[in-house]
Amino acid sequence: MGPLIPNGIITGNWDFVVAILLGIAFGFILEASGFSSSRNITGVFYGYNFVVLRVFFTAVIVAMVGILYFDYFGWLDLTKIFILPTYLTPMIVGGVIMGVGFILGGFCPGTSFAAIAIGKLDALFFTIGLYLGIYLFSISFPLFANFYDSGNMGNVTFTDVTGISASWFAFAFTAIALAAFWGTAVIEKRIRKNITEYKF
């Protein structure tokens, strides 16, 4: 059956409708998980709050295992879904920059908008910086255009690169994620004893 648009079940004109619905759901989940608070988010780097890790790992493992089942039941054709092309080195560098910005600013792009929605001033300044960054990036893009496009590995998946089958990877990742949930719960408990609890 799926993906709906490539299979012609709904036309491409629904793109934006689907995007808006998904955006609403995404924002809602971010806010409901407490991601509109930068203390919650950066807590993962200081070891007192692992909600980011838990929420994102939950999303990843549910989606990962769910997609495999959807493919098995014939609801979603995995060969037709879009896979983001991999640019290895630029992605690592980008990830590091994003991580630094994450700790410094206390938000990632998505969560900053969720925080603005509930009226947080720090998020407002964060997004002003975000747009400035986008602007600076755009005008200085020619300087690092070569690096930006370097090392294109194409639309590859982990399975394509390593040969490890998707279900084994999903299983291993799920096991690691579940272990991380319980492990971080222990860490959190210990650290929170010696820390002033914030009301978020």
Added chain:
Amino acid sequence: MNRNYIYLTLLMLILAIGTLMINKTKEPNQIEPKQLLFELIQPTRYVSTDQVAKMIIQNDPSLELIDVRNIKEFEAFSLPKAINVPLDSLISKNSLLNFGIQGTKVVFVSNDDIASDQAWILTKRLGYKSTYVMKGGLNLWMETIINPKQPEETESAAAFATYAFRQGAQLYFTGAKTEDSGAPKAKVEVQRKKKSGGASGGC
């Protein structure tokens, strides 16, 4: 610790283990049998040797001749601009990129039309559109285009018109040209289908 967390952890673990049990013998997506049977009995899935000859002479860019014979036979004789995709390697990822290109008509060619019919059915089952079979194959090609027979005097004017065309085509394909138009032959480059990209996004 909340008991629900334990249940959820176990549930997730069981689901993840379940993915290992999933049987992954992938069957290619196929069209409905009804649809296949319907298309199978359409006479329009055949093109005549005359039509193919005409398209080659006119340098029709939409024509994509796929020769499904083996390489040896292909090298011994083939139609101009034909692409060799042997029947036994038809269903490979690389070969399949030749099909389903927007605006092209794939015409399967073999010695008769049995192998090309098989190729037609295989690709049709995989859902590729605008594929055709050259009726009679290269044998009929030899009979009609390379050695056309003069029609009887009692036959229709259409038969004579066809004959006249075939005579011209014969000259074109056997190289016995009476006059050289001087126009350079257009080279047809096969455009392989690009993988469609979707929207990109992130966090």
